[in-house]
Amino acid sequence: MATDLYSHFHPDEHRFVDKAQEWIVRAALNHAVKQTDFLDPRQAFIVQSLANRHGDVNLRFEGGYGQAERKRAIIAPPYREIGADEADIGLLSVTSDDSRFSQLDHGDFLGSLLGVGIKREKIGDIHVGDGCCHCLIASEIIDYVHLNLQQVHRVHVLTETLPLDRLQAVNQTLEELNLSVASLRLDGIVSDVYRLSRAKVLQPIKSGRCKVNWKPEEDPSKPLKEGDVVSFQGFGRFRLIEVEGETKKGRIRLKVGKFV
Template sequence: MDIYQHFRKEEQPFIDQVLSWQDEVASRYERKVSDFLDPREQHIFRSIIGNNEDFVLRDFGGYEASERKRIILAPFYESPLDEEFGVTLLEASYPSKFVTLEHRDVLGAFMSLGIKRNKLGDLIVTDTHIQILIASEIADYVKMNLTGIKKAGVSFEERPLGEVLQTQEEWQEQSGTVSSLRLDVMVKEIYNISRQKAGLFIDKGAVKVNFRKVEDPSFTLETGDLISLRGKGRSVVKEIEGKTKKDKWRIVTAVLK
């Protein structure tokens, strides 16, 4: 069976990487540690490996509720520990009296260093502190070079993973049925707007799927896809449970409140 038929064409390079790791772990008995993966990539990884008893697959992003995670694929007899994932927590404070920082400000400053997005895990931004979970191999570089965000001077220091701040984020889960897994239909259902309005948002480039702008209303969503609608927040497709007797798709989604 052609494994590619179950995934999108643009996901083939990632699938090839997972298959290559699978072969290497099987032949060399050496574990592989991925970069940080978004929920869709995590789903693909697990789908490919499945319940193969020759491997151990564990994920870790620094704390229990993390969205972006690294995955270790290892021979069946190994038991990877949290500290072996290479995840480092950096923290900085900033003068909130003089500047307001948001998630996008911190992400933009991080990306301006020329570091790839897959080296960065979750970002936590409060009224006074910033925490970033990153690949340990770039921690020193980030500490030395990420010294300013907007007009705020910052100095990042390493903290134990147990000191990850509790975020105020709350995901509200909802289930329902849709006639199609098209992007416009799903946006309509998730954000409780008309399909026409959903289509307009998509046409104007206001919708992203897995951090990439999608302007095709017929784009098909799948399990693990992260959606963001400008002005209305983020959501995720948690499960696609199959079809009902009336030929509708049963879905479970969650919206960030």
């Protein structure tokens, strides 16, 4: 692939860029149809960018419902119509009679799904609601998960496969924080959100454990802006909701939402 194309992407993304380029070339030149695993928004952006650059493919993203964050892509020759059902997304309902079930969170369900031996790329959005959790999963492995997922964080659970139109989508809750920071630097805001010293966030950022809008970010001084979503490995993620202005002492007031 041309070096100038690589210049648009982080080095950690080059491997995925190569794969995505191959999918697109095969669709355009060899009339192949590619169904991807679930992509995060950054990966979907890369696929869309490469498809736009090539121009001779038909591309469709499906995540099981309209507001999905994680989606599968179908890449096909330009003459090939693509239906929504070709994404092959299944819905798994997880319930339990155990009173501790209501205390489980998104991370508990994700960890237990990965614990049965499947890859993260086979899992779409996870919706934790009152009394049940609905997980969007690649259809080719959903029966395996149905048979093998028996516990979530030591809570015994029951599973059932449902049609997609039974999905109970839940908007992820944000715990709002009001902060006063010296600048919009990434390291400063991360340290304030997670109540860590600046020294404790510097090295993880520099070593690639932080992403901004799903893109690896190794520059601690990168300024954040409204709407940015930051993930910090081992601590979760947050969104910079609003830059509210300056205090009398010249500090910047922020409203941040931690995903819970």
